[in-house]
Amino acid sequence: MPKKAKPARNGEEEGPVPCKQGKLEAAQAPSTLNFESPTVLFESLISPITTKTFFKEFWEQKPLLIQRDDPTVATYYQSLFRLSDLKSLCGRGLYYGRDINVCRCVGGKKKVLNKDGKVHFLQLRKDFDQKRATIQFHQPQRFKDELWRIQERLECYFGSLVGSNVYITPGGSQGLPPHYDDVEVFVLQLEGEKRWRLYRPTVPLAREYCVEAEDRIGQPVLEVTLKPGDLLYFPRGTIHQADTPPGLAHSTHLTISTYQNNSWGDFLLDTISGIVFETAKEDVELRAGVPRQLLLAETTTAETKRLSDLLRTLADRLEGTQELLSADMKKDFIMNRLPPFYIGDGAELSTPGGQLPRLDSTVRLRFQDHAILTVGPDQERSDEMREKMAYIYHSLKNRRDTHMMGNEETEAHGLRFPLSHVEALKQIWNCSVISVKDLKLPTDEEKENLVLSLWSECLIQVV
Structure with missing residues (x-):
């Protein structure tokens, strides 16, 4: 999720160096995705699974694992983000906390190893090599053109914001303890291998973020090692953890996430004020004053009943409404x-x-x-x-x-x-x-x- 920027040493916050949006990276491998339309892009992302099968059997329900033995796809995934990209990106004005987190899972707890201020690549690489820390890079689509291209199409497809994070973890190390997120997550394995363990959600379709969930996770429902070109989807609320196996130099994976605060409850909160606004113009009951001292005393059964009746009036009004007023x-x-x-x-x-x-x-x-x-x-x-x-x-x-x-x-x-x-x-x-x-x-x-x-x-x- 977005992180707050750290102030510069002179007390003023420096912004990131603006991206050169028009220039594609020369090292970008030929895309294995189809960008003809948002729908076709998503179809190619989860291929060979069809979108009909995905939304019927997996979306908001259970994880989906797609393992591909295709060197072309693997090469394309590897080109999306590499450890070597960090050296040039650090020269563009990155800050700890806002752009990069350095962390490691120690004794089942998350230990943050961030420094203050700007990120310097030599120090970052030192923490990576010597402290076996994970580098979490926030929202790489700000700098990587192909990720911008992918996520822009996905935002059109889902009608919801689509964010991403890159995680680079040394061999024999783990960055985060078991946790769950409040977003739908697609994991793309870019470099090396990453071992994943997924557990049954303690809070299905979670709204809140939990940092430590190891005391409630139970047995994994899925254990898998992802290789470049593989894709893993899991719904929000799914407890998960991942580590890089020993013997590997490092592992890089990308998480693409969407549907944060995009539930029916959120939509109801967004539109209910418009429904009340319009109905009150015509219904005198909604313009009548509440009982004296209502705000100073406990609500009675009669007042609850009155409120229920008014809500039913709103529901009846909603049945005939063709266009809802969206507030935000x-x-x-x-x-x-x-x-x-x-x-x-x-x-x-x-x-x-x-x-x-x-x-x-x-x-x-x-x-x-x-x-x-x-x-x-x-x-x-x-x-x-x-x-x-x-x-x-x-x-x-x-x-x-x-x-x-x-x-x-x-x-x-x-x-x-x-x-x-x-x-x-x-x-x-x-x-x-x-x-x-x-x-x-x-x-x-x-x-x-x-x-x-x-x-x-x-x-x-x-x-």
Whole structure:
């Protein structure tokens, strides 16, 4: 998970050196993954297992082990991240805690061996060789182009943030004690071999993170040694531990994780305020005052019954609702996800597509996987009677170098329109191409202004 940055010696926090996003590593092996679409990418990642089988039998249910005896896949996995990559990356301004953790499992406990401030490769290698410590590198997709490419596609596929960590462990050593995470995890073995032991979850689909779980783990349900090219999936809540067998120089594996805070409970919390907001406009019961001194006394059976009745009213209202008002989840996802992957200087993301749109133009949506249309209360007004507005959020201007670094500030990029523009926006979102004059708006001026706004934001192009 994201780590907080350590302050520099002068008391000011230094940020990471910006990534050179346009240049692919020369040593990158030919990809064995298919990037034709997000769906096809995921299919190729878990091949030969089909997505239908995966989501029916394994997702959120039990581990999946895919062992491949394919040198091409192994070579590609090995190219994703190597121990040797750390030397050049340390020269780009990495910090202990924020970018790198150094740790070792000693007596069933996690021992953190971090220094202060910047990471220097010689010291890092010394701790690795002499103290047999594991190097945990946070969010390598900030620096490695192929991981950016993979995770950007996976974020489109899952509709959820996708983070990653690299773990490099010397032979005969273990970095972390048995623990479980609150994310769905895909393990890619990159270098050497890693022994894994998975146990039955003590908290299925865990929300909380537990550092030490060795007193409750029981017997392993899966013991396996992963080799380069192998993939292991396990659901959140699965207790696990891994070590590098003796006799090996080291082992490197990558964890790709997703679906943190992405449950039905999270979605209900996100939308319930919108349901209450809309229902209270029409239902006087929701606008009636609570009993006197309710907040000063214990809740009675009558008050609980009243609240239950109001919740049933909301449930009835929800049955006929076509569009839920999302308070934060959609916006937070778009704000914090990776920008689209590109090769070159990224001009495509910052240059409007085609000529200036006119009334007689035909347009199409660009980067559909990276833009959302949502409806919500007017965020520029704070009074109770604020009207609903249409919002477009996109990730074209997101910063790759802050992805999944929770302490970094992010901002929303997008546009705001009157609610009367929703149908016209849906036309653009749902049609492969559409004529500007066919948009469902009352005047030609409104039609032209709408497409001009989207074009200026690089969200549509004239075809």
